[in-house]
Amino acid sequence: MSNVQFKKIALIGIGLIGSSLARVIRERQLAETISVSTRTSETLERAHALELGDSYTTSPAEAVRDADLVIVCVPVGASGRVARDMAAELKPGVIVTDVGSTKKSVIEQMAPALPDNVHFIPGHPIAGTEHSGPDAGFAQLFQGRWCILTPPPGTDEAAIEALSDFWQACGSMVDRMDPDHHDLVLAIVSHLPQLIAYNIVGTADDLETVTKSQVIKYSASGFRDFTRLAASDPTMWRDVCLNNRDAILEMLARFSEDLASLQRAIRWGDGDKLFDLFSRTRHIRKSIIEAGQDVDVPDFGRHVAVTENQPEN
């Protein structure tokens, strides 16, 4: 695949996603220059030290000047402010996109602030880790993952194609979707799992009958899987909850309803019902592995890593 040519890409926000983009853009030569903007001067200095871009500024307006592609990589609650800050300096015909985990709210915040002569194509790469900040990024983050674009009706097809080509050059596969449907899909595949993980870790942390050290020592029996998600960036996830409220509440309600039914089966010793549920969930993992969306090794491949790091007895 030939490299997508942008003369200048502006990254507004340089956390896990922004800094991963910086690295893959550099590695695959997807732009001549990269400008980096972030809110705090400490993060900006760190980005500079990591040589993530060619120019650095705390001003989004300055960063987007002359850019052909602007990628907003901030917590979704900050999208509106960024759009207003940079609007006046956007060059006509520039593609403006974002990487936010909610789409309806981002569109509501950004669209009114942006001039009519730019191509605004909201986006969401389905990729991440539990780490955050400019040090956490890596060029392979998007490899094999999906990126969802939610262009408003009437968006220039050539611009959508150019942005799709860009994400493909980053290693992603690209889908298009309506923003409402995106928010519903993400509520079940991402936002609900995240909330459940935060919640169970909170419940364990609050127990007075089981000590924290016991939770930690015996976490390999299941609990530790949840702590990964629960170590994610709190600002990002607060903003997701505040900006995808209705879809999240809908999924939470369904989850709780199902959990009440499971609880009842346990209380009444309904072994057949438990066995049925526990059997039918098994095939989904198989499908996910077949689709290339998880690794085909037991325990996420952790045992290999653990064994290598353990002292011999």
Added chain:
Amino acid sequence: MSNVQFKKIALIGIGLIGSSLARVIRERQLAETISVSTRTSETLERAHALELGDSYTTSPAEAVRDADLVIVCVPVGASGRVARDMAAELKPGVIVTDVGSTKKSVIEQMAPALPDNVHFIPGHPIAGTEHSGPDAGFAQLFQGRWCILTPPPGTDEAAIEALSDFWQACGSMVDRMDPDHHDLVLAIVSHLPQLIAYNIVGTADDLETVTKSQVIKYSASGFRDFTRLAASDPTMWRDVCLNNRDAILEMLARFSEDLASLQRAIRWGDGDKLFDLFSRTRHIRKSIIEAGQDVDVPDFGRHVAVTENQPEN
């Protein structure tokens, strides 16, 4: 560490745990002979083909004859039957242990059936993967993991020491605990996470507004983490639910209460409360990694494996 010497170890049940024990016993020469017993002749044949033992039988009584150590590795609901089946053939002074995920119920099932002249020391290695069956085991499974022993009051100290030495030779660290407390601790670190995972995968599977293919495609955003636990052996987990009911119901009630409070914070847009919860759960993962109970790489180290398996663009 010198090898623990047992002349003959009997493994009753040869699934993930039993077959991992067989492999580590062989590899580290922890017994002169291993007898393998399992309920179905198909599994027995598979164990034979994998050369997991020295003798093979579908009769627990036959397997335990002359054994110095008997390890029962069956779903906890089958413990009582196994104890009754093998009781008459147990040699005086033999150590009888198990690997079940619940301890109070296993003791209630097994203790009455066992003769007084054996050392019954219930146990639980906190180790596993989502795979099951004799092919799923591996010798490193117990390396760096805890094994909890719940010996009844008055148990012979030398026997407890011998069993502790055995588990340490398998790579484990050994703790002792009261069976009631074990069941409470495991309810939060293992049984609740497992049920939550089954439940959320069930909820996603039932949705009529989001297709199964969308759930699979976008699962890398969080959901896939839960599918690993939800791929675990249904029989084992049905039995756990039926055999640790009270502690599980207590933990489910606390989890649901906390979830209702989180739901309310989302409904009312209480960003501070969300931020507080999402921040305080972060440190637990750090402690788990420091305790050597999870790997210190982002995303459980999956990105490395995925990248290596992906075709280049």
